[in-house]
Amino acid sequence: MxxxxxxxxxxxxxxxxxxxxxxxxxxxxxxYKLQVDIGVAEPIQIVTSLVPYYKEEELQDRKIVVLVNLEPAKFAGETSEGMLLCAENEDEDKCVLLSVEKDIEPGTPIT
Amino acid sequence: MxxxxxxxxxxxxxxxxxxxxxxxxxxxxxxYKLQVDIGVAEPIQIVTSLVPYYKEEELQDRKIVVLVNLEPAKFAGETSEGMLLCAENEDEDKCVLLSVEKDIEPGTPIT
Structure with a gap:
């Protein structure tokens, strides 16, 4: 490492x-193509391969953790302006979203 | 940015x-000085300034998110071998630990 x-x-x-x-x-x-509030005027768009792990209604309104300054990338013709973070165990095909353990406003920086 | x-x-x-x-x-x-299981043989030691935000019993056994390959640093004579991640709003003096929204084993990589 x-x-x-x-x-x-x-x-x-x-x-x-x-x-x-x-x-x-x-x-x-x-x-999925998500619109994500990160505390600025307009939501950003994030494209993510979470369909096998989360239903649409499980994602709606959820607080997540987003890497916001990754260079934009295109997936299936859609621009992704950030990346959401998961804990991922490939051997067991598990993917669990990171979250905050108490509620806090969108846009709060991770330190 | x-x-x-x-x-x-x-x-x-x-x-x-x-x-x-x-x-x-x-x-x-x-x-605080924490011993944190990150899925390897021995726990790592993390020094963190969470005393104003979390009681000892709120931290014990908690699942957190750890940056594990930061170069070690010393605080008050104690070595910190990693950094735990928080959402931090300095204006409101709030600090909330990152977590996983479903349980998953220590050592699972964040992707």
Missing amino acids: DTISFDEWKKIEMKVGKIMKVERVPDTDKL | DTISFDEWKKIEMKVGKIMKVERVPDTDKL
Whole structure:
């Protein structure tokens, strides 16, 4: 395991997000397209392969943890402006969203 | 906000941890010294300034999210071998631990 410096860590920006809208990405098996409030004027769009693990109604209004300064990427033609964080056990095919243990506002920075 | 590349993100190693032991660091106001199971043979020690926000019994056995490959640092003479992650609102003096929304084993990687 390679060690990182505190400066490398400080480049990473993560925030609390709240999922405002959930849609399936058409013609894909696993992809949702989410609109996520991260405490700024407009929600950001996040594309994520959570279909096997979470139903739409389980995601709606959920507080999550979002990496907000990753360079945007395209999946199935849809732009993803961030990445939500999960604990993922590939051997057992488990994927569990990170959350906050008490309620706190969208946009709150992770430190 | 500066964008990071996927390669910069992949350098960051975070895991689910479980707090096995909680002690105050003597002669400090804010510091706990925690022994945290991150799924390897021995727990790692984390020093954290959570005394104003969490009681010892609220931390004991709690599942948390740990940055595990930060270079070790010393606080009040105690070595910290990782950092636990919080959502922190400095204006309101609030600090809320990150967690997993369903139970999952210590050591599970965050992706």
